[in-house]
Structure formats: structure tokens, C-alpha cells
Amino acid sequence: MTKYLSLFLVLILLFGCQSKKEITLLFVGSFTDKKPGEGIHVYQFNTKTGEASLKFTLDSITNTSFLKLAKNGKYLYSVMDSQMPYHGKIAAYTVDSINGTIELINTQDCGGLNPAHLNIDKTGTFLTNSNYSDGSISIFKIREDGGLNSFSQLTRFKDSSLIKKRQSASHIHSSNFSPDNNYLFVHDLGADKIRRFKLDFKSQDSILQNETQIQIKPGSGPRHFTFHPNGKFGYSIAELSGKIIAFKYQNNNLEFIEEYQSYKNNHDIYRAADIHISQDGNFLYASNRGPDEDTISIFSINATTGKLISVEHKPTYGEHPRNFTLSPCGNFILVANQFSSNVVVFRRDVTTGKLFKLPHSIKVNNPSSLQMQTYL
Structure with a gap:
């Protein structure tokens, strides 16, 4: 990337990239105490002030604890009945982006117990689902209307590790x-393994x-x-060790670089959770959820x-x-602070x-998953 393009991206981030005709939506998936309740909330998000206004609530649904938007934002996918x-x-x-x-x-049946994570391949054609409790992964073909066929493959794993x-x-x-969409990397917290699969989408x-x-x-417990x-690089958040593990992505494989403590302080128990990189590639963020x-x-x-x-550790309030x-x-x-039932909004300094x-924080019961999209 040239220095001029980098400067352009920074200016966009500093001064905003949403025109008056655009709308940004925030989708919040929640646990519902294992009974039908308010599972998904949709908010309109103000990209100037950071305020959010509720547009829609999906009620009478159980434990919609993880969400994934299609790249074009036209379709939303959710796990249901997790931890049951x-x-x-x-x-x-x-x-419906106009009405929010x-x-x-x-x-579709996910094929296993406790669906915990969803992902979509680069072409928007296949969706993967990770079942935590019985250690399996299922794959779904996405239809032209955004709906799902029943899973075409279900793979179960039997393994264990130290804790x-x-x-x-x-x-x-x-x-x-993978960045080239030729491989899938599956993260097995129970076995301390990242499982790599070659993808054959024609099968x-x-x-x-x-x-x-x-x-x-x-x-470690890769999560x-x-x-x-x-x-060129990949980063794993390890729930049980509280570490971030850096890898070089080379020759379609992950090669260990170094690991870093994600928590500010040392603890007897770690529950590291989520990890993301800023769009400019300059900063990495990870969440550390107690105890x-x-x-x-x-x-x-x-x-x-x-x-x-x-750089620093920021309390999540x-x-x-x-x-x-x-x-x-x-x-x-x-x-999304699950146990305190609030979504806290931070402004990010794109330079530091x-x-x-x-x-402005958002009050919502047991939030656990967030997705955002800007629409024309």
C-alpha cells in the first residue's frame, strides 16, 4: 500500500466515511437465559456521535448468541439454541436496511450441541458453524435468496488436552x-490444536x-x-492461557512467531475471548473477560x-x-459486556x-455478539 493511500485511509477514519444518504446498523445477538426472549436487537448507529437508537427487536427466540453478516449486508445469520x-x-x-x-x-439444524461461531467464505457461498460442546463443525450452502440448505458436511473430532x-x-x-479462500482453519479449544483443511467447493x-x-x-485453549x-500474518486468542499467539502465514500454513500476554495483570484463571485488527492493519485488539x-x-x-x-489496556466499563x-x-x-448487560461505545484514535x-452505552440483556454494516 502506498503512503498516499495510507494517508487517505487515515483521513477517512478521522473525518468520517458516511454520507447523509448512508445508514449504519448495529446488530446485537444475546443469550436469553435458555428460554425464549429478546434475542436480536437492531440499532441505527450515528457515526458522528457514537449514539445508537433502537429500530427492531426479535423476540421469542432462544440464545441467539453469535451473529454473522453477509459481506454485502443483505443477510444476517444467527446461531439459535446455543448452550442447550x-x-x-x-x-x-x-x-431491511431502510427500516432497520x-x-x-x-x-437449519446445526448438526451438534452448542453452536458458538459462524463464518462465511470469501465468495459468500458457504457458511461454517462451530459446535462447541460436542466438538464438531458443519458446512452449509447459502442459497441465492440468502437462505441455507441443510448442512452438506458434518465433521466431529475426538481429542483432549491438559486442563x-x-x-x-x-x-x-x-x-x-484463509486469505486466498483455499483453506479453512478450525480452532479446537479442547485439544489445543488449529486444524487446517484444504477446501474443495466443488465437492x-x-x-x-x-x-x-x-x-x-x-x-492454551485457542478460541x-x-x-x-x-x-501475511494470523493471530489467535487463547482463552485458557490469556495469550495472543502470532503466526506468519506462509506456504498455506501458520508458523509460530511469538506469544504475548493479553491481560494487563497475571491471574490464576483466564477467559480471553475475542480478537480483531483495525482495517488499516496497524492495531490489534483483544477482549479479556474476567474473572x-x-x-x-x-x-x-x-x-x-x-x-x-x-499500547495499553482499557477497562470495558x-x-x-x-x-x-x-x-x-x-x-x-x-x-458487549455480557454479565453487566451493556454495550459500551469507545471512540478510537486511529493514529495511536x-x-x-x-x-452513550446501550442497555441490552446479556449481549454476546455484535455486527455492523453501513448501507447506501
Whole structure:
């Protein structure tokens, strides 16, 4: 990227990138105490002030704890019935961006217990679902109308690792498509492994092929992952060790670089959760959800080596920050504090990466997943 393009991106982030004709929507998925309740809220987000106004609430739905928007923003996908003793579901919705509402297209059985994460491949054709409790991953073909076919492949794993209370079995927590969309990296918290699969999208029932494994330090618990925008590096957040693990992405594989403590202080128990990189590739953010520290850790990224330098740790002004998101322009970060039932809004300094809390927080019960999109 040239220095002029970099300067252009910074100016966009500083002065806003939403015209008067555009609208930015915030989608909040929530736990509902394992009973039908208000599962998804849609807000209109003001990209000048950071304020949000409620537009729509989807009621009578259970534990819609993770959301994923299609790249074009026309469709929203949600897990349903997570953390229940029976198979969960995946729901597909159309998004009415003008009115800020969603409408159900269809639902499909997810093939396992406790769906925890969704992802969509670069072409927008396939959706992956990670089942945490029984350690499996399912793949769905996305129809032209945004709805889902029944899963075409379900792969279960049997494995374990060091911490017997949390790692007595495989627990698939998330998956990520490679920058070139040729591989899928599946993160197994229970086995301390990242499982790499070659993708064959032409196959009818065996899209995931030729599994290889990347072993993570025992007791780490890899949870979520993000690739750097330049496609050269990847970063894993390890829930059980509270570490961020940096990798070089080379020859279609992840090569260990270094690991970093995500928490500000040392603790006996860690519950690191989510990880994202700013759109300009300069800063990495991770959420640390107690039990004794609720913070967002901020690191600057060396775009040449992939190494991280700590910038600061910011309190989340709530309890148990399970998930967070950057606004489409990158000048805000919103954090879902599940246990304190608030979504806190921070303005982001795009030059330093630091966060500054704004007075407008969003009150919503048990928020756990955030998605944002700007529409024309």
C-alpha cells in the first residue's frame, strides 16, 4: 500500500466515511437465559456521535448468541439454541436496511450441541458453524435468496488436552477461511490444536479435505482468530492461557512467531475471548473477560515482522466482555459486556490506537455478539 493511500485511509477514519444518504446498523445477538426472549436487537448507529437508537427487536427466540453478516449486508445469520442440551440451529434473515428490521428466511439444524461461531467464505457461498460442546463443525450452502440448505458436511473430532475441567474433549470454538479462500482453519479449544483443511467447493459432501494440525502449547485453549489484512500474518486468542499467539502465514500454513500476554495483570484463571485488527492493519485488539480483569488489550502491529507491541489496556466499563466490533469506518469500537448487560461505545484514535469511552452505552440483556454494516 502506498503512503498516499495510507494517508487517505487515515483521513477517512478521522473525518468520517458516511454520507447523509448512508445508514449504519448495529446488530446485537444475546443469550436469553435458555428460554425464549429478546434475542436480536437492531440499532441505527450515528457515526458522528457514537449514539445508537433502537429500530427492531426479535423476540421469542432462544440464545441467539453469535451473529454473522453477509459481506454485502443483505443477510444476517444467527446461531439459535446455543448452550442447550439438544441440537442447536442456524437461522438466516433478510435485512431491511431502510427500516432497520430483519425477517426470517429459514432455519437449519446445526448438526451438534452448542453452536458458538459462524463464518462465511470469501465468495459468500458457504457458511461454517462451530459446535462447541460436542466438538464438531458443519458446512452449509447459502442459497441465492440468502437462505441455507441443510448442512452438506458434518465433521466431529475426538481429542483432549491438559486442563481436564475444560479440555477433556474437543471443543470447536471458531473457524477462519484463509486469505486466498483455499483453506479453512478450525480452532479446537479442547485439544489445543488449529486444524487446517484444504477446501474443495466443488465437492457435494466433502468440502473439508486433507486435515493437518497445528499444535498449540498445552493448556492454551485457542478460541478466536484473525488474519492480518495484508494476508501475511494470523493471530489467535487463547482463552485458557490469556495469550495472543502470532503466526506468519506462509506456504498455506501458520508458523509460530511469538506469544504475548493479553491481560494487563497475571491471574490464576483466564477467559480471553475475542480478537480483531483495525482495517488499516496497524492495531490489534483483544477482549479479556474476567474473572478478575475486564479489559480490551491494545497492541500495535509491525507490518513487516508481524510482531506486537503493547499500547495499553482499557477497562470495558462492564463485566465479561465476550465480543466486540470495530465500526465500518474504524473510528469506534463497541464492546458487549455480557454479565453487566451493556454495550459500551469507545471512540478510537486511529493514529495511536487508543480508546476513549463515550457517555452513550446501550442497555441490552446479556449481549454476546455484535455486527455492523453501513448501507447506501
